Amino acid sequence: MLLFMRFRKSAVVAVVCALVAGVSGDRAGTSAPAGGPVEDLLNGRDWAHFAGGKPTRTGIRVTPLDRRITRQDGTGGQPNPPVNLRGPHMAFRGDVRIEAGLRRTDDTDAYLHLYGETPVIYDEWRYERRGVRIGVVGGRLRIDRWDGDSDSPAMTRTFGSGLGLEVRLAVEVRANRLVLEADGEVVGTVPARDVFGSGRIWFGADAGARGKGWTLSGLHARSLGRGRMSVVDAPGLRVPRSSDAMRDLAAVLPRPIRMGTAVAAGPLLTDSAYRRTAGEEFSMLTPENDFKPQFVQPRRGVFAFAEGDTLVDFAEANRMKVHGHTLVWFEALPAWMRAEMADEQRRRVMVEHIRAVAGHFRGKVAEWDVVNEPMSDEDEDYVNGNRGVRPQLWFDAMGEQYIDIAFHAAREADPHAVLYLNEYGVEEDGPRWDALYALLIRLKERGVPIDGVGFQDHEYAAGDRTDPEVFRRKVRALAGLGLKARVSEADVLVDEDEEDIQARQLAGKLAVCGEEPNCTSFSTWGFTDKYGSTADLRHYPPSPGNALPWDAAYEVKPAYWALRDVLDDARRSGTGQVRRTPRTTSGTVSS
Template identity: 35%
Template sequence: MNLPRRELLRYGLLSAAGAGLAPLIGCGKKTSAPAPKQAPTREISGQWSLRSVAAEHRLLTGFAVDPKLLQDPHYVAVVREQASLIVPENAMKWGALRPALGQYSFEQADALLTFAEQNRIRLRGHTLCWHRALPSWVEAIDSAQEARRQLTEHIQTVTGRYAGRMHSWDVVNEAVEVKDNRPDGLRNSFWLRMVGPDYIEVAFQAARAADPAALLSYNDYGIESETYDAEQKRSAVLLLLRRLKARRVPLDAVGIQCHISARPMYSYGPGLQRFMERVREMGLQIFLSEMDVNDREVDRTPGRQDVEVAQTYSRFLAMALEERAVTAVLFWGVDDGQSWLRYENGRDDQTRPLLFDQNLRPKEAFYAARAAMETRSTPSKTGL
């Protein structure tokens, strides 16, 4: 199979430097799948690692990683064993890379890339353009021309530094906000106010010019559930994607963040499936890009909490992985102790939203996620 480098990256063929509380409804036609291998109940290494199981079903998988934790040998061992793809949670955001006007700080980002390349793990970049995590000097810009120049220069400098070594980039993150009441559905962000609606196109064009090989992704949240708000958001994101495709903007993938919930009011199913089908029809890949399970309202009886989180992972992934355009599953953190949900809306040390506990021991969620990957029908090698 003679494919260009971006296609090899696409298909992962090129190494780079009980009832749950959140039922899934209308999961659609089931596809036949080979019977899963009978894994030892608690074995998680070698052929039973997430990395190996995912690879058998043409998936990349891994975690958001904090480069500062790469000094912890236990943390490193988990990432090495389980991940084929990692992403920095914060180390490549503007606030981390751009401490002052005219200055760049690449130490943490460089360290993460070195680790990835040394361990034959692919690396995603997150994120080149976002309305949050901006240093104060950026928000003080008062000229449209200067804002456009800084956006373009930042993207060209950052992607250019790592050109040819990245699996993909979240080029634009969370650009849609229906509640801002714009006809185009775009968020009334700093970049929109200062540059205009074409800032999204500017960002993608700059990224492609600086790194022709990496997959370029649009990433967003709040499009997963069967709620009115989620349906409105899905429609607005599809509108954006169609505009970008019509203008031949270089776009390869869509990241669905998958910050899902185990709360009984949420269900996941046909709305998301229709959205993913529309994305595939545009010729785009889908990344489940920031997955975790909010467990604030589950039964926290010892043992029951982990079961309910695992059931939510199981049901969501069984549905989402039916879509053959899904090529990557990333969990937003390695262990519960580092999850952003610990600090969201007040500190919660009892939350257990990830696959490993704070002592880096696998939980029921790990086995549920692995089982969902094991039973996935393998997509064709010839296309999405």
């Protein structure tokens, strides 16, 4: 409270001085009117689940994460700073004032993020929506504003000079302007451009890559004038459930299977329909991105488990199993992990990562994709003595043995987890499947502790469609090796007039999984097109694809009813035989 009163008094003085001096343009014009009570957004609030932040007696210590998202080819490096999704956010109308204390011990760049809309993490891309970032950089106050139409800020401005290691920062949201203060002095204003038009503000904090970090020593807010504001805590993770969802039908089969889906932490805590559907309909979740290396270990030895922990906590609250994705992959790697290094060091990095991540989630994650997509896309890797294993940084350092090493490390880190190899394009006949099957035989002969194979079943074009009976042969071939099978990332991209095809393809694979004793689960890669990875990504706003059982408005499609029919028929008959003509009824499902 004393911090707030000092801010208010000095701000009024500064604004009056500005008026007397006749400052115009980017300088403030009027003093702040009286408003509502001061709300503390730090003390007594949840900042323990904030990536890169650690609550201390003096505030939240913000560690440099330098977390970035690379493209599939490993290029780029889109910033991915954390949002305090499980902490407080503001709901307001009218004008509002936010104050923060930033305490540094060195020249670390310190940033406070104010999100009018939380960003959306699609499959390896961050859709940056409206918000601002205010920071102390090189002794100056810097503001970046995102308008929701580009990865890059629409505006960047700097103000003032000579700011010290401890800075009292304030921003007032005044209609269409943002008024900025540093150490009690108004240093400028910028256009707001409706960046907080949602009437909500979520908080984040980040530190520049250099330095030791900084401390958020205070965070307060109040309404101004006739404005109104309240502090909203994150929703609870437990979802009230009925007993007539897909997960319930699958649980009472003669041989129960898990109905799963990929889930993201962002919409889970900010979109009630997403949270309700995920908890209601599914009994297993796969973290879509939040377990991948560039998310959990952005710098060597620096881990960011907050989002992953949230997914695990959600699963526990709703009696869901967690299928971890993924420990070893050639994509979604932080820059440091891609850097040139000696082969033995590369091996050490891989093993250390597996031990740290699988060890952190030991006993909480039921299954792991230990190695993801080891098979090559290049024809030459299947001929002239090549065995079809993809040449990439892990293979280059250790050869095919990298797979053995990874599985042994995962087994040591969590002896009770079920360990899978996950691959795409192996649901159908051809050299890719043949090479994978031969690899599995070699792994078994070498005593590698592999338990099963995940069939991704991404069907993006007509040529990707696979007859369920062809898929069945693959599942049975794995059974012959003593291996489990699962459908791990199913989605079927179609035009609107082809949704019956989508329904048949998904239902056919589920029917096989229900009938074959070694098939343990059926998972889609997300469930609503609103956040689906087949959206027209890197365009603002993204245009949803049509690949999942729910559309972007959470209306169910024929695919949903077809999946239910498979489960219901299996329950009634004990065979799991698919209904040959899937329903075409659509509509919302009550929860």
